[in-house]
Amino acid sequence: MSPDSISALRLSLQVAVAATALNALIGIPIAYALARRRFWGKSLVDLLVTLPLILPPTVVGYYLIVLLGRRGLLGAPLYNATGWTVAFTWYAAVIAATVMALPLLVRTVRAAIESVDRDLERAAYTLGRSELRTVLEVTLPLARNGILAGLVLAFARALGEFGATLMLAGNIPGRTATVPLSIYTAVQTGESGEALALVVVLTALSCVVLIAANRLGARTA
Amino acid sequence: MTSRLEVAIRKSLPGFTLDVEWSAGDGVAALFGPSGAGKTLTLQCLAGLVRPDAGRIVVDGQVLFDSVAGIDVRPQRRRVGYVFQGYALFPHLTVRGNVGFGLRDRAERRRREDEVLARLGLEAFAERYPRELSGGQRQRVAIARALVGERRLLLADEPTGALDSLNSESVMRLLKAACKRGAAAVVVTHDAQLASWADRVVFLRDGSMIDQTSPLAGPESLIDGTQARS
Numbered sequence: 001m002s003p004d005s006i007s008a009l010r011l012s013l014q015v016a017v018a019a020t021a022l023n024a025l026i027g028i029p030i031a032y033a034l035a036r037r038r039f040w041g042k043s044l045v046d047l048l049v050t051l052p053l054i055l056p057p058t059v060v061g062y063y064l065i066v067l068l069g070r071r072g073l074l075g076a077p078l079y080n081a082t083g084w085t086v087a088f089t090w091y092a093a094v095i096a097a098t099v100m101a102l103p104l105l106v107r108t109v110r111a112a113i114e115s116v117d118r119d120l121e122r123a124a125y126t127l128g129r130s131e132l133r134t135v136l137e138v139t140l141p142l143a144r145n146g147i148l149a150g151l152v153l154a155f156a157r158a159l160g161e162f163g164a165t166l167m168l169a170g171n172i173p174g175r176t177a178t179v180p181l182s183i184y185t186a187v188q189t190g191e192s193g194e195a196l197a198l199v200v201v202l203t204a205l206s207c208v209v210l211i212a213a214n215r216l217g218a219r220t221a
Numbered sequence: 222m223t224s225r226l227e228v229a230i231r232k233s234l235p236g237f238t239l240d241v242e243w244s245a246g247d248g249v250a251a252l253f254g255p256s257g258a259g260k261t262l263t264l265q266c267l268a269g270l271v272r273p274d275a276g277r278i279v280v281d282g283q284v285l286f287d288s289v290a291g292i293d294v295r296p297q298r299r300r301v302g303y304v305f306q307g308y309a310l311f312p313h314l315t316v317r318g319n320v321g322f323g324l325r326d327r328a329e330r331r332r333r334e335d336e337v338l339a340r341l342g343l344e345a346f347a348e349r350y351p352r353e354l355s356g357g358q359r360q361r362v363a364i365a366r367a368l369v370g371e372r373r374l375l376l377a378d379e380p381t382g383a384l385d386s387l388n389s390e391s392v393m394r395l396l397k398a399a400c401k402r403g404a405a406a407v408v409v410t411h412d413a414q415l416a417s418w419a420d421r422v423v424f425l426r427d428g429s430m431i432d433q434t435s436p437l438a439g440p441e442s443l444i445d446g447t448q449a450r451s
Binding site for chain 2: 117119120122123124127128129130138141142
């Protein structure tokens with residue numbers, strides 16, 4: 001493999017790991033709230049979190065530009081204040097991958113949390129545990145396999161993200177060109193050997209990840 | 222007889238309304254009635270797990286809930302020991318972990334766990350997980366977990382369900398012993414035998430209280446009562 005392909009591979013792993021970590025941080029609380037709480041705007045949150053699953057990734061990417069681009073709703077104030085924009089940095093690739101992977105994580109974790117017997121949480125409350133302590137000591141440990149399965153799926157989705165990443169992060173070799181983007185470039189420029197190598201590596205990685213997810217899923221059921 | 226427990230609850234759910242008012246003195250009160258009568262919902266209100274629409278709950282003079290005064294003590298602060306229907310043992314914790322879950326004081330914890338495990342004859346199972354226990358052993362773990370610590374109010378939801386479980390007399394003896402140490406106790410049951418040993422019986426049906434007695438003449442009158450009412 002060429003140095004560009006190797007750096008694409010390294011970047012892809014880096015982005016996928018970061019996006020998975022962000023998914024855990026953002027997605028698990030959202031999944032818990034959707035599973036256990038009643039709050040105003042719940043169905044809106046549910047809708048927003050699920051949308052990336054069915055929208056074309058380029059559409060999600062477009063929204064992210066509107067939100068975070070240099071002239072975006074949040075991006076413009078940030079750019080005016082600091083002269084820095086997230087667009088076309090590797091952070092943008094992380095954000096795009098995070099948003100695209102979030103529905104998979106939230107749906108899997110929500111189902112896992114909903115399958116935890118509510119009386120176990122109630123028992124913890126009567127034994128003096130706060131809601132947060134109950135989540136940490138009872139709910140999440142019992143939903144563990146579902147959470148791991150969700151994280152694995154999120155990782156796989158983040159690893160393969162193309163459309164939204166291209167829109168927000170661009171396709172800059174060594175900076176934002178992840179493996180899927182590099183494959184596209186390689187095909188476009190006729191480097192079929194490079195393309196094949198990256199395709200094989202990505203397919204193998206995805207297979208490993210899916211097998212892991214299935215094992216975890218089987219243990220949950 | 223002074224009232225240790227004053228309960229007035231109104232709670233509307235889709236298709237069901239609970240509206241009860243009763244009190245109990247020293248000893249064990251039994252909530253008795255057919256399924257769907259609102260017995261479990263009453264316990265959940267007492268524990269603070271369900272918020273009544275209106276009413277007042279007082280235990281030993283302390284107001285736990287008062288809709289008019291806007292008082293609603295959180296379940297964490299009610300010092301309730303709750304034996305759940307189906308026991309709700311933490312499957313990822315050992316018997317010892319379950320029993321000691323409500324104990325804060327680290328130094329005291331081990332001693333108290335051992336004490337209550339011995340009282341329920343569970344010493345040999347301390348390091349086992351709930352899935353490794355029989356139904357009757359789980360029942361005793363659930364009771365042990367509810368008894369441990371300074372509980373002001375003991376709540377037990379159908380505690381005599383399992384096949385090889387302690388019989389109703391032994392369960393009642395445990396609850397009464399806990400009452401002697403200062404707790405009030407409410408047991409939900411449709412087991413006439415168990416109810417017959419209670420110091421007070423509150424009859425529920427379709428969300429309403431239809432009768433309350435104390436103490437009872439004997440189990441026979443209860444059995445007759447259920448048949449007549451169901």
